[in-house]
Amino acid sequence: MTMTLSHSHPVLIDGSRLIAEACVRAGADAYVGYPITPASLIFFHASRRFPIALPAPDEITALQWMAGLSAAGYLPVSATSFPGFALMVESINMAYMMELPMLVILVQRLGPATGTATAGAQGDLLLLNGLISGGYPLPVFCISDLEDCWLLPPIALQTAVDLRMPVVLLTSKEMVMTQESFDLARLSEIAPVHRTVYDNPGPYCTYDPGDGLVPPFLPVGNDRHQIRLNASTHDRCGIIQHTSDEAMANTRRLQAKVEARAPVLYHLDEQEGAQTLVVTWDITSGAAREAVMTLRSQGVPVSLLIARTLLPLPTVYLETIDRYPRVVIAEENHQAQLAHLLFGRRIPPHVRTVTAIGRMIRPDEIAREVVR
Amino acid sequence: MSRFLVKPELPYCKGCGHHLIVRNTVKALEALGASPLDVVLVTDIGCHGIVDGNFATHTVHGLHGRSVALAAGIAMGLPPEKKVIVYIGDGGATIGLQHILEAARMNADLTVVVHNNMLYGMTGGQPSGLTPTGFRTVLTPQGYSLPHHNLPRLVLDAGAPFAARVVGLGDFSDVLRQALAVQGFALVEVLEICVSYGVKMNPDLRLKELAQEAGYEPGIWESPARPAFRPSRRETASLLDMPAVPQKYSSPLEGRMALILAGSAGEGVQQAAELLAQAAIAAGLHVTKKGSYPVTVGVGFSTAEMVLSRDPIFYHGVPQPDAVVVTSADGLANQRERIRRMTGGVLWLDASLPVPETSAEVRVADFRGRAGARNAALYALLTVLRETGVVPPEAFLETVRESPIGRQVDLSEW
Numbered sequence A: 001m002t003m004t005l006s007h008s009h010p011v012l013i014d015g016s017r018l019i020a021e022a023c024v025r026a027g028a029d030a031y032v033g034y035p036i037t038p039a040s041l042i043f044f045h046a047s048r049r050f051p052i053a054l055p056a057p058d059e060i061t062a063l064q065w066m067a068g069l070s071a072a073g074y075l076p077v078s079a080t081s082f083p084g085f086a087l088m089v090e091s092i093n094m095a096y097m098m099e100l101p102m103l104v105i106l107v108q109r110l111g112p113a114t115g116t117a118t119a120g121a122q123g124d125l126l127l128l129n130g131l132i133s134g135g136y137p138l139p140v141f142c143i144s145d146l147e148d149c150w151l152l153p154p155i156a157l158q159t160a161v162d163l164r165m166p167v168v169l170l171t172s173k174e175m176v177m178t179q180e181s182f183d184l185a186r187l188s189e190i191a192p193v194h195r196t197v198y199d200n201p202g203p204y205c206t207y208d209p210g211d212g213l214v215p216p217f218l219p220v221g222n223d224r225h226q227i228r229l230n231a232s233t234h235d236r237c238g239i240i241q242h243t244s245d246e247a248m249a250n251t252r253r254l255q256a257k258v259e260a261r262a263p264v265l266y267h268l269d270e271q272e273g274a275q276t277l278v279v280t281w282d283i284t285s286g287a288a289r290e291a292v293m294t295l296r297s298q299g300v301p302v303s304l305l306i307a308r309t310l311l312p313l314p315t316v317y318l319e320t321i322d323r324y325p326r327v328v329i330a331e332e333n334h335q336a337q338l339a340h341l342l343f344g345r346r347i348p349p350h351v352r353t354v355t356a357i358g359r360m361i362r363p364d365e366i367a368r369e370v371v372r
Numbered sequence B: 001m002s003r004f005l006v007k008p009e010l011p012y013c014k015g016c017g018h019h020l021i022v023r024n025t026v027k028a029l030e031a032l033g034a035s036p037l038d039v040v041l042v043t044d045i046g047c048h049g050i051v052d053g054n055f056a057t058h059t060v061h062g063l064h065g066r067s068v069a070l071a072a073g074i075a076m077g078l079p080p081e082k083k084v085i086v087y088i089g090d091g092g093a094t095i096g097l098q099h100i101l102e103a104a105r106m107n108a109d110l111t112v113v114v115h116n117n118m119l120y121g122m123t124g125g126q127p128s129g130l131t132p133t134g135f136r137t138v139l140t141p142q143g144y145s146l147p148h149h150n151l152p153r154l155v156l157d158a159g160a161p162f163a164a165r166v167v168g169l170g171d172f173s174d175v176l177r178q179a180l181a182v183q184g185f186a187l188v189e190v191l192e193i194c195v196s197y198g199v200k201m202n203p204d205l206r207l208k209e210l211a212q213e214a215g216y217e218p219g220i221w222e223s224p225a226r227p228a229f230r231p232s233r234r235e236t237a238s239l240l241d242m243p244a245v246p247q248k249y250s251s252p253l254e255g256r257m258a259l260i261l262a263g264s265a266g267e268g269v270q271q272a273a274e275l276l277a278q279a280a281i282a283a284g285l286h287v288t289k290k291g292s293y294p295v296t297v298g299v300g301f302s303t304a305e306m307v308l309s310r311d312p313i314f315y316h317g318v319p320q321p322d323a324v325v326v327t328s329a330d331g332l333a334n335q336r337e338r339i340r341r342m343t344g345g346v347l348w349l350d351a352s353l354p355v356p357e358t359s360a361e362v363r364v365a366d367f368r369g370r371a372g373a374r375n376a377a378l379y380a381l382l383t384v385l386r387e388t389g390v391v392p393p394e395a396f397l398e399t400v401r402e403s404p405i406g407r408q409v410d411l412s413e414w
């Protein structure tokens, strides 16, 4: 079925299905899964749809298989929630250092630890900020509605390929498990991820970026050039090093490529005369939209910023915030994690936070803070 | 120098058994007639892992203990003519034992060479799961007290077609050649002593005698061949080939209605709510539905939360329901607190249940008696629609009729 439907095509659908379908249309070809609530529905859909779908015996194995498949030229995807993600962390660092493209979908649920598997949350943002040892940035995109379930997987996969690295797509329980009426005609066509491999005859060094920041990819096992992948500190050719200048330059490049090339995605709906900007992400975006609509219908001008790129944190968020005398940041966690990312521990007095745990934030809570 | 090496001087201590493993690997590969770029050498963490730079093959240097899982992923993605070799130590084999067993069970197409020098060499000589009883290490100067794993036996039990153990002296390249020729999982455990830590702590031990005393029996063990695990790409159908829900009805609903359906697992609560959601779409409404049930899905409560709305729904939480429909004691227990907090709205309650404390209007009906436990949820929703008209009852009945349960329920009775 092509996605340019001319007639409306209403269905009852969950975000997990859209994510799995979007990944495959974008060219992801291997799904490696380990069941965990609330990510299992993505696993279920992916198992029916991906050209290759593998059930792994645990999440460490899942990430290692993904790294192996990625090294061999596949574009792998997995979805998990915090307990499984915690097991993946060292392996994500490995893939980061080896520069292997892959997508990890992190479906947030209520923590700490096992927490409540069937309650949603937005509690893992601070975990992701600092996930890579040494503080190197990992691109993190975040889904804010059903359309994002369709639009963001291809962008995340393209980023993984373009930057040769693992990318995290962040979402949460209520986003991927709620069934919603949705018109499939709203979905745009997805173009497969554009991917090139090194095809020069000349010498090839696995981590030589040439004039750019990202070394051209060539799969391990190819017949033309030796590939050396290395999770330890290494030089341009992938040979282990202690702290040689060349190796340190290679390590610094891992940050530079993300900062230079990670896409900045957000939704900014500014209203003339608005004195307050509502900032939000993930599942709270829905409540924020309703709050903004209600306020505007009551004659209260208000602007809305929905963050889709969470990490590295785009500077445009602070630039936008700086234009408003009042800011309300709404997110479903106990710490106001995005606010802390933006301001550190000293959140300015004109910035108010709306937080909750164990339940979704309501539109009226956000609206009340805007007019306070 | 062999075509498999780019540097003949290996990075190990003088006298370390790792030298012989590299020489015998190279000899085995030459005997097989492989070319360097047909080989992927995956190394673990440990002294053996710094050898990548010597090899002319593809090399992959991963994490401690995870190399077998990483190599399994690589092997899945490569054609059978490529050889994937894992170098791992006894420490890595201990931390990654599950990966080894899983790769054996799957019959991943790789050859694992375990450098068993009976301790962690790189970190100062600590004992591992392969350290034999009585072996002295820096942490166990009186001798290690536990028995060691028997890796060949473990992998054979897990389904490996080939396992071997050799004392790492002289020429054992033929065992490696046999392992490399296997289509599928092969493990070769090579016994060594770390000259820096093992010999220092156990100066009188000789490798052969140590192997014998420890019960480290050399040998080759084989199981019947079976196909190597190599997933192939398959064609799949779009997940979006879903029939459109045609809008044939209309709903009088102006704003939004939040409805909770609470019953027991196994009594079709989620299915009933899904059918109502479809009917609501058919009536031109926007709708969201989420399910809630205990982790043991077959017992206890089953609750569906729904929002029906004239306008698009961005926030689908239900802090204050307009309607709560309870069909069983499990459902009542699960929703009792929310029902108590209701300041308005309607509670539809099965006649078998006690009326809970609430400010909502209570309407009692015999859902279970009329439709049976299995269909009480469906019948209860039909009742709500008949009494409120929020979705035309015919829309719901048609949706039910066209669903798989339409054949199981005699709707004419309703």
Ligand code: SF4
Residues within 6 Å of the ligand: B011, B012, B013, B015, B016, B017, B018, B047, B117, B121, B122, B193, B194, B195, B196, B197
């Ligand atoms: S420390 Fe032991 S294992 Fe490591 S190279 Fe030296 S002898 Fe070999």
